[in-house]
Structure formats: C-alpha cells, structure tokens
Amino acid sequence: MRRHAIIVVLVLASVHAAHAQTQSVAGQCPTSGPGSAERRARDVVMVGWERKPGDGPLVFREKFAGDYEWSDARDRLYYDDFSPNPRPVRDPDAYGAIWAPIFSGLRSARHAISIEPTAVYGGNLAVSTLEFVALIEPADGATRPIRTLMTLTWRCHADGWRIIREHNSTKIVAADSIQSYFKTAAK
Template sequence: MNDEQVISELHGRWVFGWDRREGDTPFDFERVFGEFYDFGSPDVRLYDDFDPAHRVATTAAGYGAIWEPAFREMVSAEHAIDDGPHVVAGGDLAASTLRFVARIAAPAGVTDIRTTSSLVWHRTPDGWRIIREHNSTRVLAPGEFSRALRPGTPAPAG
C-alpha cells in the first residue's frame, strides 16, 4: 500500500475505534487509540468542538482525559463514514479528512451528529501517528442519521 492508502485505512479504523456497545469494557483511550496518536510528540494539538469546554489538548493523554469520562458513561456509540477519507501525503507528513455520522446513546438520551474530521499524521519509526486533530460537529435533526446511513432516503415531509 502507498502512504495515501495507509492513511486512508488508518483514519477509517480510527472512526470505528470510537464505537461503543452496551456492556463493553470501560473505555480506555490509550488502549483503544495507542496505535493512532503520538503519545510522545511535543507537536500534538487536538481539538473537537463536541467537547462542551472546547479544550485544546497538547498531549494524546490529555485528549484521552477529555473523552474517557463521557465514553465510560455512554450506553453506546455507532459511527458510519459518509464521505472520504480524502488523503494527501508527502515525505513524513500526511493529512486526511473524512465525514462521519454517529448515534450516541447516553443515560440522558440519544444524540445524532455529523462530524467533519481532519487529522495530520507524521511518520514515526512505529508508523503513522496523529499529531493534529480538528473535528467540527453539528447535531442532526430527527431522521437525518437514518438517511445518512441510507443515501437517497427522502427527508420527512413538513
């Protein structure tokens, strides 16, 4: 595989690493994402606007600390890629973008979202690792999640 194919495959697997099923073992960010993030680089900047506090993590462990509490409380999370990944790669850096939809079931209820995910990867002796992340999310209206899973499904009337 060439670098673009490797990054495409990694970004796709990264999305599904966020999936949770009822009864899963407690979410451990480093266990799930250790092969994706650079846990030692000083160049890490990770941001997701779905974080209510809008924090920018400067370490992979710090990013995990943002998400572990929410994912441990979650009942389930189901993701589907609906565009991409789109990858550019050259030398020791690569960037990938994709869009996904997700249904997040928490004790307080269900939220459906669509997120555009952009990742910057750098080549390390252990393979490609994420050093930059920016995710932009919007909450979906009722029915949009199901239509995203089945393109061509018409929007509800009204």
C-alpha cells in the same frame, strides 16, 4: 577560514542526514491500502470510537495506542468542538482525559462514514479528512445524532502513521437526516 569551512561542512552533513532520515521514515508509511492515512482515519472512527452496550470503560491510551503520537511532543494539537469545554490540548493523554469519562458513560455510540476519507501526503506528514455521522446514546437513552468533519494530521514513524493533530467540527442534526447511513451500514 579552514575552521569555518569545517563547521559549514558538518552542519550541511547533519542537515543532509536529517533529511535522509525523514525520507527513509516517510518511505515506510503507506500512501494507499492498509496502513495508509485514509484507512487509519476510517479505523479511528469505526473501531476506536464505536461503543456497544456493555462495553467496559474507555481506556484511551490502550484503545488508541497505535494511533496517536505519544512520545514526540512536536507539533501536537487536539481539538473537538463537541467536547463539554472545547479547548485545544497538546497531549493525547489530556485529550483522552476529556473523552474517556464521557464515552465510558455512554450506552452506545454507532458511527457511519458519510464522506470517505481522503489524504494528502508530503514527506513524513499526511493530512486526512473525512465526515462521519453518529448516534450517541447516553445512559439516559436520549440519542443525540451528530455529523462531524474530522481532519487528522499524521507523522510517519518507523512503525507507521501517528496522529499529531486532530480537529473535529460537529453539529447535532435531525436523526432522520442520517438514518439512511445506518441502514446501509447494517446491510
């Protein structure tokens, strides 16, 4: 009986310590302002995926080093139905392997936020959603206008929020249906 009681106490102590660590880490990730999931989501789109004529090749791991969860494989899943062969992958390097050659070959990719990001926070996780529009211009010059709903799941780490899940749903749209976002963004 005494041995059983000691084991129960040790298990409860380890659960309490793990919970305290989660609470401690979660408290280090902002839920508003710079560093919040909303701001980070906006930056992933507007800084990460933006391409200008003359940009060098996209090196995914370098470009998104502070955005994706690289070392902790728990719960990771990345999916974009706009990829040439839509399929979920569990590793950001595999996700980068899909997009790096495509984005490296683009003449440009201009983005604008059409629905501002919002996020829901709980413990050490956050889920952000936003909608963006983009004018994707391959080397052939035939611009492809798109509208994408992006949902990102973030895990809090000591150095901030990191993406553990990504889901993008994209439609090709008429250029005139999104042109106003780029006129507004240019002002």
